[in-house]
Amino acid sequence: MINVKNRTDSADWTDRRLRQAERWLVKAAALLAILLVVAQIALHIPTVRHLLTNTDEWEGIPYDSSFTAR
Numbered sequence: 001m002i003n004v005k006n007r008t009d010s011a012d013w014t015d016r017r018l019r020q021a022e023r024w025l026v027k028a029a030a031l032l033a034i035l036l037v038v039a040q041i042a043l044h045i046p047t048v049r050h051l052l053t054n055t056d057e058w059e060g061i062p063y064d065s066s067f068t069a070r
Contacts, residue, residue, distance in 0.1 A: 042048045049056065 039052075043052065
């Protein structure tokens with residue numbers, strides 16, 4: 001027969017580990033979201049965009065940040 005106390009201790013240990021994992025995943029997701037926003041903002045700065053990507057060199061018409069849509 002399984003000892004009820006051991007089963008409860010095991011369940012508590014599992015619950016604690018799952019809560020820790022959940023907190024870690026939430027923090028990791030928040031950090032990645034912040035990094036994504038920062039990277040997208042950085043791509044609007046021509047010097048930084050040139051360092052991060054070479055897509056502008058492959059475009060048929062060069063990117064002009066002063067261009068406005070009509």
